[in-house]
Amino acid sequence: MTTPTHAAPPAGSPAEAGPAALLSVRDLAMAFPGRRSATGRRGAPVRAVDGVSFDLAAGETLGLVGESGCGKSTTGRMLVRLLEPTSGSVVFDGRDVTRLSQRALRPLRRDVQMVFQDPHSSLNPRQTVSRIISDPLLVQGWSAADARRRAAELMELVGLIPEHIDRYPHEFSGGQAQRIGIARSLATGPRLIVADEPVSALDVSVQAQIVNLMERLREELGLSYVFIAHDLSVVKRVSDRVAVMYLGRIVEIGAKRDLYDAPQHPYTRALLSAVPLPDPAAERRRERIVLLGDPPSPAAPPPGCSFHPRCPKAQEVCRTERPLLRIAASREVACHFPGD
Amino acid sequence: MAATDATDAPDATRTADAPLLAVRGLGVTFRTPRGPVRAVDSLDFTVESGRTLGIVGESGSGKSVTSLAVMGLHRGADVEGSVRLAGQELTGLSEKELSRLRGRKMAMIFQDPLSSLHPYYTVGEQIAEHVRVHFRSGRAAARKRAVEMLGEVGIPEPARRAGEYPHQFSGGMRQRAMIAMALACEPDLLIADEPTTALDVTVQAQILELLARLQQDRGLGIVMITHDLGVVARVAHEVLVMYGGRAAEQADVDTLFADPAHPYTRGLLDSMPRLADDGDDGPLRAIPGSPPSLLAPAPGCSFAPRCAVARDRCTQERPPLLPYGDLPGRAAACHYAGSPIAEEAAR
Numbered sequence: 001m002t003t004p005t006h007a008a009p010p011a012g013s014p015a016e017a018g019p020a021a022l023l024s025v026r027d028l029a030m031a032f033p034g035r036r037s038a039t040g041r042r043g044a045p046v047r048a049v050d051g052v053s054f055d056l057a058a059g060e061t062l063g064l065v066g067e068s069g070c071g072k073s074t075t076g077r078m079l080v081r082l083l084e085p086t087s088g089s090v091v092f093d094g095r096d097v098t099r100l101s102q103r104a105l106r107p108l109r110r111d112v113q114m115v116f117q118d119p120h121s122s123l124n125p126r127q128t129v130s131r132i133i134s135d136p137l138l139v140q141g142w143s144a145a146d147a148r149r150r151a152a153e154l155m156e157l158v159g160l161i162p163e164h165i166d167r168y169p170h171e172f173s174g175g176q177a178q179r180i181g182i183a184r185s186l187a188t189g190p191r192l193i194v195a196d197e198p199v200s201a202l203d204v205s206v207q208a209q210i211v212n213l214m215e216r217l218r219e220e221l222g223l224s225y226v227f228i229a230h231d232l233s234v235v236k237r238v239s240d241r242v243a244v245m246y247l248g249r250i251v252e253i254g255a256k257r258d259l260y261d262a263p264q265h266p267y268t269r270a271l272l273s274a275v276p277l278p279d280p281a282a283e284r285r286r287e288r289i290v291l292l293g294d295p296p297s298p299a300a301p302p303p304g305c306s307f308h309p310r311c312p313k314a315q316e317v318c319r320t321e322r323p324l325l326r327i328a329a330s331r332e333v334a335c336h337f338p339g340d
Numbered sequence: 341m342a343a344t345d346a347t348d349a350p351d352a353t354r355t356a357d358a359p360l361l362a363v364r365g366l367g368v369t370f371r372t373p374r375g376p377v378r379a380v381d382s383l384d385f386t387v388e389s390g391r392t393l394g395i396v397g398e399s400g401s402g403k404s405v406t407s408l409a410v411m412g413l414h415r416g417a418d419v420e421g422s423v424r425l426a427g428q429e430l431t432g433l434s435e436k437e438l439s440r441l442r443g444r445k446m447a448m449i450f451q452d453p454l455s456s457l458h459p460y461y462t463v464g465e466q467i468a469e470h471v472r473v474h475f476r477s478g479r480a481a482a483r484k485r486a487v488e489m490l491g492e493v494g495i496p497e498p499a500r501r502a503g504e505y506p507h508q509f510s511g512g513m514r515q516r517a518m519i520a521m522a523l524a525c526e527p528d529l530l531i532a533d534e535p536t537t538a539l540d541v542t543v544q545a546q547i548l549e550l551l552a553r554l555q556q557d558r559g560l561g562i563v564m565i566t567h568d569l570g571v572v573a574r575v576a577h578e579v580l581v582m583y584g585g586r587a588a589e590q591a592d593v594d595t596l597f598a599d600p601a602h603p604y605t606r607g608l609l610d611s612m613p614r615l616a617d618d619g620d621d622g623p624l625r626a627i628p629g630s631p632p633s634l635l636a637p638a639p640g641c642s643f644a645p646r647c648a649v650a651r652d653r654c655t656q657e658r659p660p661l662l663p664y665g666d667l668p669g670r671a672a673a674c675h676y677a678g679s680p681i682a683e684e685a686a687r
Contacts, residue, residue: 067540068511173630174399203398204567205604205646208611208626215623230541237613237624260615274545275615276570280593282616283574290549291542294510 020094021055022224023079023192028052028088030074034299046299048074050248051088053325058191061218061225063239063256065232065271067295070245072228076194079226080114081105092192110140113185117197119177123169129155129180130165136187147187154183158213175206182213186221194226199234211237232275236260244268247306248298254331264328264338267307305336313337358427360561361387361410361446361529365421368402368409377634379405379417381585384661387578389528390555392562394576394593396569398631402585403565407531410563411448412438425529444474447522451534453514456521457506463490464502467521474525489520493550512543516550523554533565548575569608573597578669581605584632584642587661590671601664601672603649606686641674648685649676 029050034043049071056062064072077083079090081097089098097108113136116122123132133154134147142150152162158179169177178198185193198214199207211234217223229235235242236256243253244265252265263269270289277283291310296302302309308318317336328338368380380402387393397403408414410423412430423430425445430438442448450456458466467486471477477485483502490498493516506514515535522530532551536544552575555562564575572579572593579596581589581604589602600606610625629646638644644654653675661673676682 067542175630203631204569205398205608205611205627206630208613208624209628211613212623212626232541233613233615236615237617257618270542272615274541276544276548276568276574277615278569278573278597278609278612279616280573280576280597288545290545292546294512294543295540 021091022058022060022093023056023226024089024091025055025079026053026089026091028075028078028090029086030071030078030083031086043299046297047248047301048298049078049085050298050301052245052248052250053088054243054250054253056192056224056226058224059218059222060241061227061239063235063242064226064228064245065230065235065242066245067230067271069247069295069298071248071298072245073196075245076114076196076226076228079194080112081108082114106140109136110188111190112192112194113188113190115178115181115185115193115195115198118201119174119181120169122181123177123184125169128166128168129160129172132169132180133184133187136184140188150187151183154186155180157186157217158183159209173206174202175209178202178210179213182210182217186217190223192224192226194228196228197230198227200229200231207234214238232260232272244271247296247301249306249334250325250332251307251334252331253325258329258331262329264331264333265307265335266311266313266337270310270312305334358424359386360389360426361385361563362424363406363410363421364424366406366409366423367418367420368405368414369418370416371418372635374635378637379585379634380409382661383421383582383587385580385587385590387529387561387563389561390559391577392555392564392575394572394579395563395565395582396567396572396579397565397582398567400584400631400634401582402634403582404533405585406582407448407533407563407565411442411446411531413448440474443470443522443525443527445527446529446531447525447527448531448533449515449518449522449535451537453511453518454506456518457514459506462503462505463509463517467502467517467524470521471524485524486520489524490517493517493520493523493554494546495520511539512546515539515543515547519547519550519554523558523560526558527560529561529563531563531565534567535564536571537566537568544571551575569597569612581608584637585634586642586673587671588643588673589664590661590669592667592669595665595667595670601670601677602643602674603647603676603682603685604643607646607648610686649674649682651676651681 030048031045032048034045036042052075066072078085085098089096092108130148130151133151137147137150152165155162155165160176160179199210202210227238239256242256242259243250246267252268263272270291273289293310304320305318305323308314323334323336325332325334363383363385366380366383370377370379383406385393395403409419419431464486467489468482471482471485487498487502490502495501495513495516509517536547554560566572576593579591579593580587583604588604600609607627611627613624627646632642640655640657641659644650659673659675661671664670664672664677
C-alpha cells in the first residue's frame with residue numbers, strides 16, 4: 001500500500017495517459033452489517049458487492065448496468081470513496097487509493113468526481129449556483145474571485161446562462177439542475193466522472209440533452225466515465241464497454257457491440273429482451289425471455305450461480321458451483337453454459 | 341364463483357352500443373395560492389372493452405390528473421366535462437355512488453403499490469374485505485376469492501401468501517397483489533398509472549404480460565398511463581399524447597410510431613436512444629428546453645417555445661385538436677401538422 005502523503009502528483013492531461021489503465025478495480029467488495037433481529041442477534045452480512053474487477057482506459061466509458069440491488073451504485077460510491085470498501089482495491093492512475101486517509105485523498109477528489117441521479121436533491125437548496133460550483137475549488141485552495149470566475153465559465157460550458165450564477169437550484173428545471181451538477185463535477189478538472197443514473201430522473205424529452213452534453217464534454221475534455229444506469233438503451237448509446245451486474249457480481253463484461261449484438265450470459269439476454277422497444281411492429285415480432293420471480297436478496301444469495309433460480313438454462317452444476325468470469329466469444333462471462 | 345352479482349340493478353342509462361369509457365371536454369382546475377392551475381383542458385377520449393389506450397406524457401402533462409378525474413378521486417379540484425362509463429354519466433354522482441362503482445366497475449392501480457395496500461392487514465384480508473364490500477359475500481367466500489385472485493395474478497403458494505403482510509412481498513409481488521385487489525371485483529375498466537415505473541425491467545416484462553393476459557381473459561378495457569414510449573408500443577392499441585394539459589395527438593399505435601403528426605411526438609421519438617442503433621452516429625436529436633409550467637401557461641401552443649416548426653401564429657393562437665389524415669380517430673393539435681414546414685423541420 002502506498003504511504004499517505006499530501007504532496008499531490010501533478011494531474012497529467014489525458015493526452016499523456018499511456019496504455020496503462022486509468023482506473024483499475026480488483027476484487028472490490030462491500031459487506032454491510034446484517035440487520036439485527038428482534039432478539040438482538042445480527043444476521044449474516046449483506047454482500048452488496050462481492051468481488052468486482054475491471055479496468056478503464058483513459059477516455060473510455062464503461063457502462064455499469066443491472067437491476068435494483070445488483071450493487072452498481074454501491075460500486076460507484078466505492079470508486080469515489082464515498083463508501084469504504086470491505087476489501088479489494090481501487091488503483092487510479094497507478095496509485096492505490098483504497099486506503100488513503102481523507103486528507104491524502106484530496107488529490108483524488110480533484111481527479112475523480114461524481115454526478116448523481118436526482119439533480120435537485122443533490123444540490124444544496126440554500127446555496128447559489130456560484131457557491132455550489134465553486135465549493136470544490138475553495139476546498140482545493142482557490143480564491144473566491146477565481147472560483148467564481150471559473151464557475152461562470154463552467155456554466156457556459158454546460159449550456160447554462162452565466163448571468164444566472166446567483167440563482168438558487170429551485171429556479172432551475174430538472175434538466176438545468178442536472179447541468180449544474182455536471183458543472184460542479186467538472187470544477188476541479190477531473191479525469192474520471194462516475195455518473196450514477198444521471199438521466200433517469202429527468203423527463204424523456206430532456207434526457208437526450210444531457211446525454212449529448214456528457215458526450216460532448218467527454219470529447220472536449222478527454223474525460224472517462226463510469227456510467228451507471230438501468231436503461232440499456234442509454235447505456236448502449238454512451239458506452240464503449242459494458243459490464244452487467246447481478247447480485248453484487250459482474251456476470252458479463254465486454255465491448256458494447258459484442259455484448260448487445262450477441263449476449264452470452266442468460267441474464268444479459270433476458271435483460272435485453274425485456275426492454276420495451278418504441279416500435280409496435282418490432283414488439284409484436286419479438287421473442288421475449290420472461291424470467292420468473294424477482295432478483296433475490298443479497299442478504300440471502302442462492303448457492304452456486306446466484307442467477308440459477310431464474311435461469312432458463314440452469315443445470316445441476318449451476319446450483320452447486322459458482323461460475324467465474326472467463327473469456328467466451330471475445331468478452332468475459334460468468335456462466336457454466338454461455339452462448340445460445 | 342363469488343363474482344356473480346345480484347345486487348347490481350340493471351343500468352337504466354346504459355345504452356347497448358355506448359363505449360366502455362367516453363370522456364368529453366374534460367377540464368380540471370386546481371385552485372392554488374398562486375392562482376388557478378389548469379391541469380387538464382378540453383380532453384376527449386374513448387376506451388373500448390378489450391382495448392388499451394396508452395396516455396403518454398411527461399411531468400405536468402396532466403396524464404395522472406386525468407386518470408384521477410375519471411375515477412372521481414380529484415380531491416379539491418374543479419372538474420368540468422363529461423365522463424361516461426358504459427353510458428352512465430359519472431360527473432355529478434355522489435361520493436357514495438362513485439365508491440360503489442370504483443372497484444366494481446372500474447379500478448385503478450398505481451406506481452407505488454404501498455399507496456393502496458394497508459400495512460396493518462394481511463394481503464388476503466384486504467382483498468377479501470374489498471370483495472365483501474362490493475359483493476356482500478360471506479367471509480369464507482371472500483377469503484376464497486382472495487386466494488383465487490392471488491393465484492390468478494401469478495403469486496406462488498397463494499393460500500400461504502394471502503396470510504402475509506405487504507412488507508413481506510417484493511416489489512413485483514406487491515404489484516401483483518395490487519392488481520389482484522383491483523380485479524377481484526371484476527371491473528370492466530382498469531386505469532393503470534405508471535404501474536411498472538418503479539419495477540426492474542425483467543419484472544416489468546412479467547407485469548405487462550400479466551395485464552395482457554387478464555385483458556384477454558376478461559375483455560378488460562385498460563387505460564395505461566406512462567412516460568415510457570416503449571411500454572406504450574408494447575401494450576397500447578390506441579395512444580393519446582398529452583403535453584401541457586392537452587391532447588397533442590391521438591392515433592392508433594402503429595400510425596403514431598410510424599408517422600407521428602405532432603412535432604412533439606416526432607421530437608420524442610427522434611430524441612430517444614434506441615437499442616437497435618449503433619449509438620455512434622452523431623448526437624441525439626434532443627428537444628431543447630423543458631416541459632412547460634402550468635402556473636404560467638403560454639397563450640399559444642404550449643409546445644411552441646421548444647418547437648422547431650413554430651411560427652408567429654403558434655405563439656399567439658392555440659391550435660385545436662383536429663382530425664388528421666384519413667384514418668378514423670386520428671387527430672393532432674398543430675397548426676402545421678403535415679405541412680411542408682413541418683416536413684422541412686423534421687429533416
